[in-house]
């Protein structure tokens with residue numbers, strides 16, 4: 001593989017799009033300049049003052065040009081739950097949040113547990129999505145054999161729920177079934193994406209403590225012990241089978257430390273933290289109630305601090321939104337009946353930047369942006385088989401980026417919300433930083449600079465993937481730094 005020049009000659013008629021005046025966040029560091037785009041790909045990273053001819057030129061006016069965020073944890077509710085969210089609204093929320101690719105979860109109605117249904121689901125989304133997308137496949141205790149037929153085109157990752165609502169068909173409660181899933185995934189090069197909380201622990205607690213009467217009693221009914229027990233089980237299963245796993249929405253200090261230790265010991269275990277576990281703590285429960293009734297539950301300020309430290313120190317592989325909207329009516333029910341989840345794909349990037357900026361005044365904006373580009377873009381791309389075309393600002397890759405103003409200070413209100421549910425747990429928050437323009441494969445899909453925001457066309461595509469998961473030694477600790485040759 002040859003390394004291309006940083007700049008390549010423009011086509012005779014000029015580039016399709018040129019961005020100038022940016023601070024470009026590349027794998028080699030933050031550079032003053034811009035990018036030139038041709039046929040949806042980054043044709044060149046431009047130096048300061050370079051302004052080649054183009055059909056359209058955008059002056060970034062000093063904003064950061066950050067790789068488009070890849071949110072590998074969304075529930076866009078297609079098919080079957082369109083009253084909560086749909087792809088039109090979900091992908092607009094994504095674009096407005098600087099997200100250019102999403103990976104959707106399989107717990108829809110019906111769930112995505114038949115390999116052939118992946119193409120049918122993509123056909124439902126076709127023509128509705130501003131952003132590109134892939135799917136995590138699902139598995140139930142009765143559908144494990146389907147993993148033998150799963151092709152990388154359909155999915156390279158399988159979501160496993162180790163807990164969930166007592167009527168949910170997709171919760172894997174049988175230890176032998178779980179063992180089999182780990183074995184087949186290892187054999188077939190599938191990455192498991194785990195909701196790792198132990199359903200047995202929660203069943204015992206429900207019998208002993210009874211149903212929570214108020215929101216203050218919710219976290220104690222779904223405590224950290226559920227996550228710790230499940231994480232320990234996962235470590236044991238990975239030792240036995242060698243399966244590559246990514247644990248989503250880790251919420252406590254103890255899980256974070258255990259999983260980092262396992263990764264350091266050479267086990268192919270990585271984990272995600274969500275913007276809401278980084279943003280909220282138990283002290284917000286009285287005020288926000290159902291809006292932050294989440295699974296896993298929101299934990300203490302100490303947990304939150306330790307998750308931030310893990311994120312800054314490189315222990316966290318990805319940030320995700322777990323965008324899981326419910327209607328206002330659903331969230332108005334009693335504490336027992338209100339479903340867990342909140343919208344978040346639009347808030348993900350800004351919420352994480354806001355928290356980082358406040359917690360680390362000693363770090364430069366370049367340093368913060370570089371870290372966000374790793375956990376928000378490069379690492380999710382590498383983990384989920386799309387690192388050959390997404391996740392980095394490098395000539396030859398897809399022209400997916402957002403122009404981010406790190407100095408914008410603004411208050412989130414319901415009027416900003418693009419998700420179909422129309423509410424945000426962050427209403428009233430003062431955010432620092434804002435994605436002002438989002439570009440997906442060279443097309444502007446969000447421009448929020450003017451009085452009324454402008455969206456692009458819903459021409460997002462179902463992405464193909466590399467053949468299987470990366471080997472252990474190419475885990476997120478060593479995301480490939482080599483620059484792929486332009487196709």
Ligand SMILES: [Zn+2]
Pocket residue numbers: 073075105322324
């Ligand atoms: Zn989720």
